[in-house]
Amino acid sequence: MIDPLSPRDRARGCLLGLAAGDALGAPAENLTPETIAARWGVLVEIEGGGTDDTEYTLFAASLLLRHGHALTSDDVAEAWRTEIVARLDGPMRGAGFSELGTVQALRLGLRPPLTGRWHPHGWSDGLAMRAAPYGIFAAGDPDEAARLAEIDGRVSHGGEGVLGGRAVAAAVAVAMTGAEPGDVIDAGLRAIPADSWTARCVRKAVEIADAQGEGSSREEFARALHDAVVVKHYPWTDLAPEAVALAFSAYIRGGGEVEAAVVTAANLGRDADTTAAIAGALAGAGTGEAGVPARWARRIGPVHGRCLPVVAGRHVLDVADQLADQLADQLADRLAERLGLTGRHVEGT
Structure with a gap:
């Protein structure tokens, strides 16, 4: 069956949904x-506007556009040293704790x-908040998407922080194929x-999310989720296991639709900009650009x-187009290789 949406349309939907979720949840x-x-x-x-979630997503995309599948943690x-650390003049505004810790580690001369x-x-x-570009870039290949996200994550995260990024990247890669939400979540778990x-x-x-469906109230759903996955005694809300779980459940409860998924995630609170951004990325990849409400x-x-001066002036739709172009080039190269056209002249062409 031919996909009715182009990879470009899905890429635009993914990053636009992410930016909208970031802005709504902020x-x-x-x-x-x-509250x-x-x-x-x-x-x-x-x-x-949005927060560091959108800015770091654009930064991650820039790494892919430069290095592609050959990207290394070094x-x-x-890129962090030259484009983030070297440009800091005073406090790092709007950054999360992992980003602040990474800057300190790099200034000490540590390597990933x-x-x-x-x-x-x-x-x-x-x-997890910036992993969506890896899923776009490796659309249909969740293993590769997860591998690329982990390469990025080794610089700033360890343990469950890396796993959260792997899960989101893999899920986006499958959402980019138009798969059903349940299959998208399964890919993230694998x-x-x-x-x-x-x-x-x-x-x-x-x-x-599956058990309660649409019959439960928003309040009942939030209470059940918080009781199940929220670490109430931890003073911060940016735990990857919690955020990814809330985002994935909002995506499922929203039926894969952008507005329903993003509104559900944002109203769950906690690290609401990140959870809504992830839910928006998954749903946007599945529905394409037209799936994002026009008013958003x-x-x-x-x-x-504000957080990363290096990405100032960039728009998520332009970056999505660039990722889609690179994806198209990859597919063309693979086709040429399969046809035996790579690296040699073909008579009549």
Whole structure:
């Protein structure tokens, strides 16, 4: 069966959905579902711009556009040194704990994987939030998407933080094929050990989403999820196992539709910009650009570079097009290789 959506359309939907989720969830970050309900009722409209989630996603995409499948952790570390660390003038605004720890590790002269293991926030969701480009770039190949995300993650994360990125990248790679949401989640789970903290949280969260369906209230759903996967005694909300589980369950409860998935994720609170960004990336890859509500899409402009000046002025749709072009070039090269056209003249051409 021919895919009705082009890889370009799916790539644009993925990154636009991510940016919209980031922007919608931003004001709800670190809040509880009860606080969100008291303040907004249901948070459904984008109030401002995105956060570091979108900016680091564009940074990750730039690494792929330069290095492709040959990307190494040393390449990533060098980009951090020259494009992030060298441009810091004072505090690093808007960055998560894993990013701040990575900058410190690089300034000490450490190299990956020690840069991701040296600081105590290796299990954060900082890799998961920026892993979508690896799924776009390796569309249909979840193993390769997960491998590339891990190469990136070794610079800034360790353990469960890397696994969260692997799960998101693999899931996006399968969503890029138009697969059903259940198959997308299964791909994410196959990319990580079954007995890992992240996998256990995802299974619990998806079971709740499947069991409750549309019959349960938003409040009941949030309460059940928080009881199952949220680490209430931990002072920060950026745990990768928790964030990936909340995002995947929101994607399932939303039926793979962008607005339903993103609104569900944002109203769950915790690291709401990241969970909504991941849910938006998965749903956007599945539905394409037209699946992102037009009223949200109009609010997404070029990023300001508040956290990462190096990406200032870039728009997610332009970057999506670049990734899609590179994906098309890869497919053309593979076809030529299979036909025996690579590296030699073919008579009549």
